[in-house]
Amino acid sequence: MKRMTKQRRAIWEVFTENPRPLRVEEVLALAQAKTPTLGIATVYRNVRRFVDDGKLSEVALPEIGMLYERADIGHHHHFFCRRCGRLYDFPGCPLREDDLAPRGYAIEAHELFLYGVCAACREA
Amino acid sequence: MKRMTKQRRAIWEVFTENPRPLRVEEVLALAQAKTPTLGIATVYRNVRRFVDDGKLSEVALPEIGMLYERADIGHHHHFFCRRCGRLYDFPGCPLREDDLAPRGYAIEAHELFLYGVCAACREA
């Protein structure tokens, strides 16, 4: 990361101020509050860059698309509320990779997506 | 499903002859062997239709995109081999949905994706 421009700083701040998976369009909207001239190509270039540098993780959600969140929050999974459309981080992991593989297969990583109704929507 | 055209029949046959998740481009190539004039728009329209009718399931794979497979093969998960790029169905499921939800959340569905190296690639 050679130069810290105001655009790059604004994009990074969006991720620290919003600790959940964000879409590129959300990042653009939130960062434009700080740097109004910001263009979407710059957002794409910077999130890619942050991912390459290990500062952001990609969250590729079936049906929803690619989102990004800070990489330093540890292994966890995601829950998508079908009623309100919000995406939640669920801490922890119910899986042991050793138990998942048929003989001969080596599991190196996994992703688990949960769908349902969140606590807030169930109460409403 | 009002009419059984030769295109629709060819597309369906591709799924019965290839019982694994298929990309739209694969479906097109395989079905064109049966119906050379087949266009890609027809494939898109038909897989959508089959999904709506419950005959195909969508398999939305992070990083890979949307694939389709017969809906009658039951609950299972998918394994992506990082070495050869093949996608495998893994029978069964290591999860109990009841155990996954923090208090107040209702889990209605889940998807699990596994990444690693398949048995064939490990032997090679």
Added chain:
DNA sequence: ATATGTGCAAACTCTTTGCATGGAG
């Protein structure tokens, strides 16, 4: 005979890239 289905091409969405300008170091 009639309306659904097809094929083509244009439109659309999401993402990437080329290039001239701007600004961090």
Added chain:
DNA sequence: CTCCATGCAAAGAGTTTGCACATAT
């Protein structure tokens, strides 16, 4: 002062849609 980064606009990839023609029923 240099070179990396930005903004714009154009280019790509993947998917959807409008329309006239073809065809299953």
